[in-house]
Amino acid sequence: MKVTGVKFWLFLSLVFCHPVITISQNFRKSTDSLQSQLSGKIADTAYVNTLNRISNELHGRNFTEAIYYANLAIQKAEEIDYKYGVSKGYQNIALTSWANGRYDQSLENHKKSIEMFRTGGMTNELAEAYNKIGLVYFYIAEYDEAIGYLNRSIEDYRARRDTANLARVLNNMGLVHDAKGDYASSTRYIIESLQLSQSFRQLRDQQNRTYGKGMIHENEFINRPILEERLERIERVSESGSAEQLANLCVEAAEIYFVLKEYNSALSYYRRAAEIYAELDEQVLLAHCLRDQAECYAELADFGTALEVFRQSESIYLREGNYIRLAAVVAQLGETNYKLGNIEESILHYKRLIALDDSVGHRAALSKTKVALAGILLEQGKKQEALSYAQSGYEIAREIGSLTRVETSARQLYECYKAIGLMGTALSYLEESTSLKQKFGDELTHREIAELQIEYESEEKQKAIDQLSEVSELQSNVVALQKQLLMLMGGGFAAFAVILVVMRNRLIKIRELKSGIEEKNAHIEEQNFKLEKRGRERELLIGEIHHRVKNNLQVVSSMLRLQQRKVQNVVAKEALFAGQNRVQAMSLLHQRLYQHGSYGKIPIADYVSDVCKHLAKVYNLDTQKMESSFEADNVNLDIDTAVTIGLMANEVYSNIFKHAYPFVEVLRLHSEIKRENGLTIRITDNGPGLPEKIDFNETGFGLRLVEMLATELGGEATFAGGKSEGLTVTISVAEAYIV
Incomplete structure (x- = not known):
C-alpha cells in the first residue's frame, strides 16, 4: 500500500515551473552577470527586463529573492509606464508562487498579468499565459477553469499556426481530462498532440544522435552516447570549469544512469553534485540531490538508508518553505516506512501529507492520500477510522469531478463496508467502481489502438522511404554504369580488347545491382503484405471492441429490465423502460459496426x-x-x-x-x-x-x-x-x- 503519483506531481512541478537545474548550466554566473548589468548604464526598459530575468532564474530555488526582484521590476516599470515590464513582473510572482505552493497568490498575479497582456495588445504573450494559469488550476483540481484557459491557449496557438506549442498545450488538455477520468476527451487531445508532434519526432531523434545537446530519451541506443558525452564534459569541466556547471553536469549524468537502472553509478554522481551544492549553499538544489539519492537507495531496496536521506531532504524543504516538494517527500517517507514495517510512522506521515495537501489546495492528491491511508488503517483493523478517510476521499473526488479518484475511492469504500459487514452498501460502491473501471477500460483500449496506429504508421512510412531511397540509389548506379558502357563502346577499335574486358566486368556488376533491386522490391512487397496483415488485425481488434461494447450495453439493458420488473411505481417503470430503450439504441450502433465493419x-x-x-x-x-x-x-x-x-x-x-x-x-x-x-x-x-x-x-x-x-x-x-x-x-x- 502506498501513495502513487508522487513522481507525477513532481514531474509537473519540475517541467512546468522551469527549474533552473535544467535551464541553466551555470546559474550563479548567469545571475551575477545580470546583477552586474544593473550597476551599469542601461536604458530603463532594459533595467526592468534584467530585473525580471533575475526573478525568473530565482523562482525555482529562492522564493524570497525572486519575489523581491519581481516587485522591483513592477515598481520601476510603473514609473516609466512600461506595461510589458509590469506584466512580466506579475507573471514572475505568479510563477514563483506556483513553484512554492502558494496557489491563490499565483492565480491572482497570473490574472493581473493576463489582463495587462490583453489590454496592452501583447497577443504573443497571451497564449502561453493562458496555458500557465490553466496548469495552476489543474494543480488544484479546478478542472473546468483549467479547461477554459487551456482552450483559449489552444485557440491562440492554432490561429497563429504555432504547431509545436499547440501540440504541447493539447497534451496538457489531455492530462486535465485524464485526471477527470474523461478518457474519451483526453484521447482526442492526446492523439491530436501526437499527430502534430509526429513530424518533429524524426528530427528530434536525429538531433539526439549528434549527442551534443540531447535530452534523456526512452531509447538506450540514444542514452548511452549522450551519457558518454556528459562524462567527457565532466572531465573537462573538473579541470577548468566552474563548480556550478560541474554540479549540473553530474546531475544530468546521474539522471541518465537512473533511467538506465544503473543505480549505484547514479548514486555516485548525485553525491558528487550534492557536495558541490552544499559548499555553494544552494539549499534547494541540495535537497533535490538528496531526494534523488534516496530514490536510488529505494530502488536498491536499501530502505533504511533511503529513509534517512529522505529526512535530510525533508528538513531542507521545510526550512525553505517549498511546500510542493515537501509534500512529495512526506509521501515517500510514508511509503518507505510502510515498506520497512513501521506502520504507525507511515500512518503519521500520511496524516501529515493530508494536512499539507489540504493547506496548499492539492485536492486531487488529498483525495488519493486519504484513500491510501484508509487502506493502511483497514489492514490494521481500524475499520471506522478507515471508513471515515475513505468517505472523505470519495466526497472530495465527487466535488472536484475526478472520475478516476471516484473509482478508486468507491473501491476502497466497498472494502471498508465489506469489513464492517454492511454488504448492501458495500455492493453499491462496488457496482459504481466496476462500472467506472469498465468504462475506463473501453476508452483506454481505443486510445491505445489510436496511439499504436500513429506510431506504427510513422515507423512503416519511414521504412518505406528508406527502402525507396536504397532502390533509387541502386537505379542511379545502374544508369551511371550504362552511361559508362556507352562511352567505352565509342572509344574505337584500337581499344576493343580493353573495352571487352571492362564491358564484361560492368555487365557482371549490372547483373549484381539488378539482382539487388529485385531483392529490395521483394522486400518491399513483403513489407506491404505485413502492412495489409496488420491492418486486417487492427480491424479485427476494433471489431472485437465494438462487439464487447455491444455485449456490455446488452448487460446494462438486461439489468434495467430486471429492475423494471421489481419496481411498482408507474413513473419509475416508465423511466426505466425509456432508459432501456436508450441503451438499446446505442447497442444497435455497435452491433452494426461489428457486423458491417464500417468503423x-x-x-x-x-x-x-x-x-x-x-x-x-x-x-x-x-x-x-x-x-x-x-x-x-x-x-x-x-x-x-x-x-x-x-x-x-x-x-x-x-x-x-x-x-x-x-x-x-x-x-x-x-x-x-x-x-x-x-x-x-x-x-x-x-x-x-x-x-x-x-x-x-x-x-x-x-x-x-x-x-x-x-x-x-x-x-x-x-x-x-x-x-x-x-x-x-x-x-x-x-x-x-x-x-
Whole structure:
C-alpha cells in the first residue's frame, strides 16, 4: 500500500515551473552577470527586463529573492509606464508562487498579468499565459477553469499556426481530462498532440544522435552516447570549469544512469553534485540531490538508508518553505516506512501529507492520500477510522469531478463496508467502481489502438522511404554504369580488347545491382503484405471492441429490465423502460459496426431505420396498422455524432409510438434525412399532434433531451403541428459534424 503519483506531481512541478537545474548550466554566473548589468548604464526598459530575468532564474530555488526582484521590476516599470515590464513582473510572482505552493497568490498575479497582456495588445504573450494559469488550476483540481484557459491557449496557438506549442498545450488538455477520468476527451487531445508532434519526432531523434545537446530519451541506443558525452564534459569541466556547471553536469549524468537502472553509478554522481551544492549553499538544489539519492537507495531496496536521506531532504524543504516538494517527500517517507514495517510512522506521515495537501489546495492528491491511508488503517483493523478517510476521499473526488479518484475511492469504500459487514452498501460502491473501471477500460483500449496506429504508421512510412531511397540509389548506379558502357563502346577499335574486358566486368556488376533491386522490391512487397496483415488485425481488434461494447450495453439493458420488473411505481417503470430503450439504441450502433465493419463512417439512414424497427418491436405494434416510408440521402457520420442522432431518433419514435399510434386507425410515419445546410432529419406522423401551447419544461424528459442533443451538434430541434394535425419533428445538424 502506498501513495502513487508522487513522481507525477513532481514531474509537473519540475517541467512546468522551469527549474533552473535544467535551464541553466551555470546559474550563479548567469545571475551575477545580470546583477552586474544593473550597476551599469542601461536604458530603463532594459533595467526592468534584467530585473525580471533575475526573478525568473530565482523562482525555482529562492522564493524570497525572486519575489523581491519581481516587485522591483513592477515598481520601476510603473514609473516609466512600461506595461510589458509590469506584466512580466506579475507573471514572475505568479510563477514563483506556483513553484512554492502558494496557489491563490499565483492565480491572482497570473490574472493581473493576463489582463495587462490583453489590454496592452501583447497577443504573443497571451497564449502561453493562458496555458500557465490553466496548469495552476489543474494543480488544484479546478478542472473546468483549467479547461477554459487551456482552450483559449489552444485557440491562440492554432490561429497563429504555432504547431509545436499547440501540440504541447493539447497534451496538457489531455492530462486535465485524464485526471477527470474523461478518457474519451483526453484521447482526442492526446492523439491530436501526437499527430502534430509526429513530424518533429524524426528530427528530434536525429538531433539526439549528434549527442551534443540531447535530452534523456526512452531509447538506450540514444542514452548511452549522450551519457558518454556528459562524462567527457565532466572531465573537462573538473579541470577548468566552474563548480556550478560541474554540479549540473553530474546531475544530468546521474539522471541518465537512473533511467538506465544503473543505480549505484547514479548514486555516485548525485553525491558528487550534492557536495558541490552544499559548499555553494544552494539549499534547494541540495535537497533535490538528496531526494534523488534516496530514490536510488529505494530502488536498491536499501530502505533504511533511503529513509534517512529522505529526512535530510525533508528538513531542507521545510526550512525553505517549498511546500510542493515537501509534500512529495512526506509521501515517500510514508511509503518507505510502510515498506520497512513501521506502520504507525507511515500512518503519521500520511496524516501529515493530508494536512499539507489540504493547506496548499492539492485536492486531487488529498483525495488519493486519504484513500491510501484508509487502506493502511483497514489492514490494521481500524475499520471506522478507515471508513471515515475513505468517505472523505470519495466526497472530495465527487466535488472536484475526478472520475478516476471516484473509482478508486468507491473501491476502497466497498472494502471498508465489506469489513464492517454492511454488504448492501458495500455492493453499491462496488457496482459504481466496476462500472467506472469498465468504462475506463473501453476508452483506454481505443486510445491505445489510436496511439499504436500513429506510431506504427510513422515507423512503416519511414521504412518505406528508406527502402525507396536504397532502390533509387541502386537505379542511379545502374544508369551511371550504362552511361559508362556507352562511352567505352565509342572509344574505337584500337581499344576493343580493353573495352571487352571492362564491358564484361560492368555487365557482371549490372547483373549484381539488378539482382539487388529485385531483392529490395521483394522486400518491399513483403513489407506491404505485413502492412495489409496488420491492418486486417487492427480491424479485427476494433471489431472485437465494438462487439464487447455491444455485449456490455446488452448487460446494462438486461439489468434495467430486471429492475423494471421489481419496481411498482408507474413513473419509475416508465423511466426505466425509456432508459432501456436508450441503451438499446446505442447497442444497435455497435452491433452494426461489428457486423458491417464500417468503423470510421456510419451510414446514418440505415442506423435510424434500425432504431425505428427495433422500437416498433419493443412497443409490439401491429404492422397491419402502420405505414412507414423512408427517404434519405447518402450521409455518413462519425461514431459520436451517430450515437447522438440515434438517441434523438429513439426519443422521437418512442413518443410517436406512445402518443400517436393508439389514437389513429393506421399510423402513417414518414422519415427523411437530407443534406440541407448541413444535415436535416424530419420525422412526421398523422397522430393527434401537440397542444397549441407546449411548455417543454413541463413535458417529459424525452423531448427536452432531443432539444439538448441537437444543440450539442450545433443545430436545433423544432416541433410543429397543432391539435389533430399530426406531429413534425425537424432536427438540424451543423455541417462540421458530417464526415
